[in-house]
Amino acid sequence: MAEILTGGQMMALERAAMARGAAESGVLMDAAGRAVFDTIFETWPELHAAPQRAVVLCGPGNNGGDGYVIARLLREWGWEVEVLAFGAPGDGAADAARNAARWHDMGGASRALDGGALEEALPGAALCIDALFGTGARALSGDLAAWVDRLNVLAAAEGALKIVAVDLPSGVSADSGKAPGGAVAADLTVSFHRAKLGHYLADGPAAAGALRDCPIGLPDDPCADAVMRIAPPTAADLLKTSGHKYDYGHALILAGPPGQGGAARMAARGALRIGAGLVTVACPQRAVYENAAQLDAIMLRGIDGPSGFEELLEDARLSALCLGPGLGLGAITAQLVRVALEAGRPTVLDADALTRFSREAERLFDMAHPDCVLTPHEGEFARLFPDLAEEMRDAATETSRADALRKAADRAGCTVLLKGPATLIASPGGDCRLHSALYDEAAPWLATAGAGDVLSGFITGLLARGFAPLDAASNAVWLHTACARNFGPGLIAEDLPEQLPAVFRTL
Ligand SMILES: NC(=O)C1=CN([C@@H]2O[C@H](COP(=O)(O)OP(=O)(O)OC[C@H]3O[C@@H](n4cnc5c(N)ncnc54)[C@H](OP(=O)(O)O)[C@@H]3O)[C@@H](O)[C@H]2O)[C@@H](O)CC1
Numbered sequence: 397m398a399e400i401l402t403g404g405q406m407m408a409l410e411r412a413a414m415a416r417g418a419a420e421s422g423v424l425m426d427a428a429g430r431a432v433f434d435t436i437f438e439t440w441p442e443l444h445a446a447p448q449r450a451v452v453l454c455g456p457g458n459n460g461g462d463g464y465v466i467a468r469l470l471r472e473w474g475w476e477v478e479v480l481a482f483g484a485p486g487d488g489a490a491d492a493a494r495n496a497a498r499w500h501d502m503g504g505a506s507r508a509l510d511g512g513a514l515e516e517a518l519p520g521a522a523l524c525i526d527a528l529f530g531t532g533a534r535a536l537s538g539d540l541a542a543w544v545d546r547l548n549v550l551a552a553a554e555g556a557l558k559i560v561a562v563d564l565p566s567g568v569s570a571d572s573g574k575a576p577g578g579a580v581a582a583d584l585t586v587s588f589h590r591a592k593l594g595h596y597l598a599d600g601p602a603a604a605g606a607l608r609d610c611p612i613g614l615p616d617d618p619c620a621d622a623v624m625r626i627a628p629p630t631a632a633d634l635l636k637t638s639g640h641k642y643d644y645g646h647a648l649i650l651a652g653p654p655g656q657g658g659a660a661r662m663a664a665r666g667a668l669r670i671g672a673g674l675v676t677v678a679c680p681q682r683a684v685y686e687n688a689a690q691l692d693a694i695m696l697r698g699i700d701g702p703s704g705f706e707e708l709l710e711d712a713r714l715s716a717l718c719l720g721p722g723l724g725l726g727a728i729t730a731q732l733v734r735v736a737l738e739a740g741r742p743t744v745l746d747a748d749a750l751t752r753f754s755r756e757a758e759r760l761f762d763m764a765h766p767d768c769v770l771t772p773h774e775g776e777f778a779r780l781f782p783d784l785a786e787e788m789r790d791a792a793t794e795t796s797r798a799d800a801l802r803k804a805a806d807r808a809g810c811t812v813l814l815k816g817p818a819t820l821i822a823s824p825g826g827d828c829r830l831h832s833a834l835y836d837e838a839a840p841w842l843a844t845a846g847a848g849d850v851l852s853g854f855i856t857g858l859l860a861r862g863f864a865p866l867d868a869a870s871n872a873v874w875l876h877t878a879c880a881r882n883f884g885p886g887l888i889a890e891d892l893p894e895q896l897p898a899v900f901r902t903l
């Protein structure tokens with residue numbers, strides 16, 4: 397699993413590597429500039445063959461330093477290049493100052509950035525390099541915000557102009573992805589060494605355009621408290637090797653009243669396809685006929701309310717439970733959740749099982765145990781953790797989705813998965829993982845009714861098989877997107893479990 401870093405973590409890695417002589421800052425800056433130069437031509441080979449005109453916006457820090465390197469490389473490649481500088485490199489940016497001096501010494505054109513300079517320089521340019529701010533960015537304000545706004549308008553009017561952001565689109569926070577003062581709207585962002593959280597959160601993805609991560613020669617030092625990007629599961633992790641169904645656990649999915657069983661049945665189908673040995677749907681007696689007409693490989697039990705559920709749980713082979721999809725918002729849902737959590741078994745709580753506790757979240761957290769996984773979407777998250785949702789949305793705070801989720805997992809005392817184009821999963825104690833369905837991995841057709849129910853089923857199936865909560869949730873979310881991408885546009889939730897065999901064959 398690769399790390400996704402905050403600006404501070406990236407800086408700490410660079411400093412540590414430089415301190416022990418494993419990296420040298422000037423060499424890193426040259427490599428960063430070279431990485432952007434190469435990535436531009438890989439992305440648009442037609443620009444490689446025919447040098448044109450480029451405008452390079454350089455800020456006062458090391459991001460601006462990268463900009464001066466890129467300006468030099470483009471000019472050496474035959475491009476006509478003009479630098480628009482927002483201030484001169486400051487005291488803490490010696491390498492940037494060296495590269496700025498080198499640019500001036502070679503006779504490179506440069507003037508101060510302002511609205512007029514943009515109006516004059518941009519029309520007819522093929523490239524605009526945004527090297528204003530990277531990991532050291534603060535929110536844009538005042539004139540600068542207005543100029544960036546103007547840049548985006550001019551670029552939209554210049555159909556052929558490509559904007560390339562160096563490390564981050566300027567204005568986007570590396571840590572939270574928030575851009576309360578606006579941000580450069582790039583076509584391509586080239587980040588260095590590791591992607592930053594800001595590339596995946598809040599305003600970051602829309603501003604970044606496409607994203608490429610490039611090595612710049614830093615050693616692969618681990619970063620202990622980083623958010624980890626979820627890696628594809630391996631066949632060894634997931635594929636069955638023993639021939640007995642009881643070796644793969646028994647998942648129990650609770651269903652709600654008649655007419656509302658579809659969500660639970662889809663979750664059950666997901667649990668079965670992902671490899672639980674047995675799956676049972678338990679529903680109120682009056683919903684048995686409806687469910688019986690729809691289920692074959694999945695077993696069915698009618699239960700009489702919470703006491704019937706308690707009796708059913710006397711079967712210790714039921715190795716994971718799922719409550720929420722289509723369960724209903726009545727008082728009985730709260731009682732069923734209590735019974736499930738008292739049983740102490742790995743349990744997924746989703747949808748109605750979460751919404752039911754909107755006004756008494758603390759009661760839910762008191763009952764939850766470390767083998768639970770809560771799978772809220774943004775609205776459900778906001779109902780359970782209103783203060784954290786507010787903090788994470790508030791553009792005036794630097795609290796990121798990852799920060800908020802880590803706090804939520806600590807508060808709930810269990811794993812919490814927050815769904816979205818970048819799904820985050822956190823467990824108590826700080827472990828946090830991210831799965832991106834953005835950029836090249838986008839699957840917008842996954843935004844379809846019932847997709848979340850199938851995800852709950854996937855997690856429950858893996859919990860039933862004995863995966864730890866964080867791993868069950870991570871593998872499930874990866875497979876869920878892989879299924880959606882494998883199917884493509886036109887996907888409906890029922891299609892998701894049916895894609896698993898094809899996805900398993902690719903592992
Ligand atoms: N370290 C290395 O070896 C390597 C680093 N590399 C590159 O360096 C980048 C990080 O460099 P960095 O730390 O110098 O921060 P950077 O993003 O340039 O910005 C800081 C400057 O901008 C200013 N400023 C910020 N926001 C502002 C605003 N809204 N409005 C006005 N001013 C604002 C800020 O001002 P201040 O906040 O101090 O007042 C300060 O002057 C990184 O993203 C990568 O591209 C690579 O070359 C690889 C090697």
Ligand SMILES: [K+]
Nearest residue numbers: 526529562564
């Ligand atoms: K930038």
